Amino acid sequence: MNAPVKTPEERKADLQGMGDSRLRKEDARFIQGKGQYCDDIKLPGMLHMDIVRSPVAHGRIKRINKEEALAIPGVHAVLTADDLKPLNLHWMPTLAGDVAAVLADEKVHFQMQEVAIVIADDRYIAADAIEAVEVEYEELPVVIDPYAALEPDAPVLREDLQGKTEGAHGPRDHHNHIFTWEAGDKTAADAAFDHAPVTVSQHMHYPRVHPCPLETCGCVASFDPIKGELTTWMTSQAPHVVRTVVSMLSGVPESKVRIISPDIGGGFGNKVGIYPGYVCAIVASIVLGRPVKWSEDRVENISSTAFARDYHMDGHLAATEDGKILGLKVDVIADHGAFDACADPTKFPAGLFHICSGSYDIPAAHCSVKGVYTNKAPGGVAYRCSFRVTEAVYLIERMVDVLAQKLNMDKAEIRRKNFIRKDQFPYNSAFGFEYDSGDYHTALEKVLDAVDYKALRAEQEQKRADPNCPTLMGIGLVTFTEVVGAGPSKTCDILGVGMFDSCEIRIHPTGSAIARMGTITQGQGHQTTYAQIIASELGIPSEVIQVEEGDTSTAPYGLGTYGSRSTPVAGAAIAMAARKIHAKAKKIAAHLLEVSEADLDWEVDRFKVRGNDEQFKTMADIAFAAYQQPPEGLEPGLEAVHYYDPPNFTYPFGIYLCVVDIDKGTGESSIRRFYALDDCGTRINPMIIDGQIHGGLTEGFAVAMGQQMPFDEQGNLLGNTLMDYFLPTAVETPTWETDYTVTPSPHHPIGAKGVAESPHVGSIPTFTSAVVDAFAHLGVTHIDMPHTSYRIWKKLKEEGVQL
Amino acid sequence: MAKQIVKMTLNGQQIEQLVDSRTLLVHFLREQMNLTGAHIGCETSHCGACTVDIDGESVKACTHLAVQCDGSDVKTVEGLAEAGALHAVQEAFYEEHGLQCGFCTPGMLMRSYRFLQENPNPTEDEIRLGLSGNLCRCTGYQNIVKAVQSAAIKLQQKESATA
Incomplete structure (x- = not known):
């Protein structure tokens, strides 16, 4: 008996292509303890590295004594900056055009800075030996506050830069000044303010926080002295760029350097940069001719690897009396720590901060960002966001709320009034971005209806009027737009390499396929979702499509995964590579069916002769023919490579609403409701999208409600363990409600915009908006994060709130 | 460093191993027994990535010595599935x-x-x-x-x- 003929819809469902909430392919290994993370790698003869770190935040190294450490059995080497100098590896270039010490050269600039390394037989001996390395410091005055760093008589932090009046991003006007970067039109913005009936200003600090993925950073470096080949497994979000940098630094030809990002236990921006630990492990492996493993511990991770944010912002809005925004001005002091080690596209030292005009049609705008050195760890990475977009969204969303309060307008009403309208897209912002698509009004109304906004406001009014009510109720509303998918290589590069991304697809004779990508998943589920794009494009079931990433020896060159660029850039590369294969497949199908290409129609998984459903060739048939009997003049095989250089960024947006109840007596807050509507354009896997949104909202909750990295006057980081640094557990974490609209990107091959960072970017100002709203009737317009119970309790006391 | 003989039931198998007395259980499992399922996220028993089951209790293996498991019944994620079927x-x-x-x-x-x-x-x-x-x-x-x-x-x- 013949199997029943399946309908096109049934065949489409079988593919598990785009739009399918397909379960994740990567899970099988993770749920059975068979993932392979960096620290799981064990090579024959492997040694272990540990790092001697500075206890002081600013000091001169007077003396290092290695003898006692070297005398410990099992210790192979102790290396300091003096040992790296002959190799010219004691300093390394940063992605931001600065240099950073690999091992401290005469001076230390922050607490926990790398001073020496120890290589030993195992991690216990290495840990013993770092305690035995004696380092004598002469302590120097410490600068923690970036404003103090710019005082004329502030201590000189970077003696290596003394006398340099020109930095990587223009003139330096002070010894602790890194750059001043501006965007927009200052004259136009000033003019808008000069004539505006209403202006508001607000100072705000976006605190220094740390991405803190659950897996810390580490690597296994293995140099083969016979072949002259260097293989390094590394916790990297950008293995190909690392290979280029390692080759440049070490002198080993790039063809003999292989970087492998194995399974990565979360990145969130923390694993983009190149840290001294990686460089030292590689040097040690080359020097000793044996594999060397480095695994940092949690204290090292929080103290010394890349932080995020630390923006001191002054925002100003000019508006009409009825709330139409006329102008925006922003001035930022950016605390970069000891070295400028941001991971931004080269030409953008403040990332894409100039997206700070947000979802609003603002005719005149200007921003200025001043980067400053302090005695803190370097960084300034994009913690689950596109470059500095979180800071930008926070700034504009806070400012719009401040303006609404000044004008006694509702938060939703002022947003409706200033939104870029649907018919204005593509929209050119005053900062020069071309927003691709959006429909903000529809999305806002959907959220307000879903939560019954009017009823919430009525409840709030009632509670405010009731002196016996034990809680303050706050409603937060944020309507954000991101700029992601960096980016067009005409404006975006890393170390001169354009920020394209790549895909190589091979269809095997039996109709299964492998795709190799320049990106690297860290939990986003690329092995599942990328296959879905190919399934829809080529009619091959997702199940038989393997996706490989992270090995520079097999994958095509790509810039990696951060800044929500995987779907906007690599996702486009997949579609384009698949379309090249589709075009060739059509030629083969025409040959097999003995018709011209013009007589063929594509349907789900096959080419059909038009008007004759019985005459068709499936992609599986075509794949075999491609290896067996390709038409004359056509190369055998069925594969393609595509390097996709995006014509523009993508602009996902969202509308978030949060209801918070604050205990008037204790300051404890409870997130009663959080409603998140996201528009990421075309949706590839709704299950994974929801999962990414839950995770991003939880990280946003952590940042807004508890994360901080406070320093004392001596530059000691107060809180670098998970005892002190706030990572929410399942108990504190609110329950999330998600929703969506779909406004595809017109320039992306499949209309997708990227999603995983939106919830982090959008939720943080929503929490602040809600907490401030709880105090709004008392005239409070802004409260800095984090909104811990203690800080809220202090605010309650300050405002004289009685129980 | 003084070594000790440790006997335990690990994922249903009787084992006898020589370990340094200071070796943490998580390092013993990962490096000596090649069971890399338990992960190290903090080394201060906050994150729980190293959680294993010892004698019917959840234990964070990063702050537990291997020698403390002498005579114990230890189960890790690798021992969770039975007879080829997922738990x-x-x-x-x-x-x-x-x-x-x-x-x-x-x-x-x-x-x-x-x-x-x-x-x-x-x-x-x-x-x-x-x-x-x-x-x-x-x-x-x-x-x-x-x-x-x-x-x-x-x-x-x-x-x-x-x-």
Whole structure:
């Protein structure tokens, strides 16, 4: 008996292509303890590295004594900056055009800075030996506050830069000044303010926080002295760029350097940069001719690897009396720590901060960002966001709320009034971005209806009027737009390499396929979702499509995964590579069916002769023919490579609403409701999208409600363990409600915009908006994060709130 | 460093190993026994990525010495599936999308496995409290909670089928 003929819809469902909430392919290994993370790698003869770190935040190294450490059995080497100098590896270039010490050269600039390394037989001996390395410091005055760093008589932090009046991003006007970067039109913005009936200003600090993925950073470096080949497994979000940098630094030809990002236990921006630990492990492996493993511990991770944010912002809005925004001005002091080690596209030292005009049609705008050195760890990475977009969204969303309060307008009403309208897209912002698509009004109304906004406001009014009510109720509303998918290589590069991304697809004779990508998943589920794009494009079931990433020896060159660029850039590369294969497949199908290409129609998984459903060739048939009997003049095989250089960024947006109840007596807050509507354009896997949104909202909750990295006057980081640094557990974490609209990107091959960072970017100002709203009737317009119970309790006391 | 002989049942197998007295259980499992499922996220017993089961209790292997396990029955994520079949908690985490990067997953699974024996029919609040010693940076816990709820039902059904 013949199997029943399946309908096109049934065949489409079988593919598990785009739009399918397909379960994740990567899970099988993770749920059975068979993932392979960096620290799981064990090579024959492997040694272990540990790092001697500075206890002081600013000091001169007077003396290092290695003898006692070297005398410990099992210790192979102790290396300091003096040992790296002959190799010219004691300093390394940063992605931001600065240099950073690999091992401290005469001076230390922050607490926990790398001073020496120890290589030993195992991690216990290495840990013993770092305690035995004696380092004598002469302590120097410490600068923690970036404003103090710019005082004329502030201590000189970077003696290596003394006398340099020109930095990587223009003139330096002070010894602790890194750059001043501006965007927009200052004259136009000033003019808008000069004539505006209403202006508001607000100072705000976006605190220094740390991405803190659950897996810390580490690597296994293995140099083969016979072949002259260097293989390094590394916790990297950008293995190909690392290979280029390692080759440049070490002198080993790039063809003999292989970087492998194995399974990565979360990145969130923390694993983009190149840290001294990686460089030292590689040097040690080359020097000793044996594999060397480095695994940092949690204290090292929080103290010394890349932080995020630390923006001191002054925002100003000019508006009409009825709330139409006329102008925006922003001035930022950016605390970069000891070295400028941001991971931004080269030409953008403040990332894409100039997206700070947000979802609003603002005719005149200007921003200025001043980067400053302090005695803190370097960084300034994009913690689950596109470059500095979180800071930008926070700034504009806070400012719009401040303006609404000044004008006694509702938060939703002022947003409706200033939104870029649907018919204005593509929209050119005053900062020069071309927003691709959006429909903000529809999305806002959907959220307000879903939560019954009017009823919430009525409840709030009632509670405010009731002196016996034990809680303050706050409603937060944020309507954000991101700029992601960096980016067009005409404006975006890393170390001169354009920020394209790549895909190589091979269809095997039996109709299964492998795709190799320049990106690297860290939990986003690329092995599942990328296959879905190919399934829809080529009619091959997702199940038989393997996706490989992270090995520079097999994958095509790509810039990696951060800044929500995987779907906007690599996702486009997949579609384009698949379309090249589709075009060739059509030629083969025409040959097999003995018709011209013009007589063929594509349907789900096959080419059909038009008007004759019985005459068709499936992609599986075509794949075999491609290896067996390709038409004359056509190369055998069925594969393609595509390097996709995006014509523009993508602009996902969202509308978030949060209801918070604050205990008037204790300051404890409870997130009663959080409603998140996201528009990421075309949706590839709704299950994974929801999962990414839950995770991003939880990280946003952590940042807004508890994360901080406070320093004392001596530059000691107060809180670098998970005892002190706030990572929410399942108990504190609110329950999330998600929703969506779909406004595809017109320039992306499949209309997708990227999603995983939106919830982090959008939720943080929503929490602040809600907490401030709880105090709004008392005239409070802004409260800095984090909104811990203690800080809220202090605010309650300050405002004289009685129980 | 003084070495000790340690005998234990590890994932159902009797083993006898020589270990340094200061060796942490998580390093013993990962480096000596090549069981790399238990992960190290903090070394201060906050994150729970190293959670294993010892004599019927959840234990964080990063702050437990291998020698303390002498005579114990130790189970790790590698020993969770039986006879080639996934355990109900493993199935449920897969079906409910209860994991992303996978780093916390072995600890979450081992804690869920024990928690559902302590409380076979938990409320959502009880699940959240029961798993509060395990941190996840990716999922926001919502699907982990759903997975534990689903696993509870699976285990109850299995129980009633065999009763």
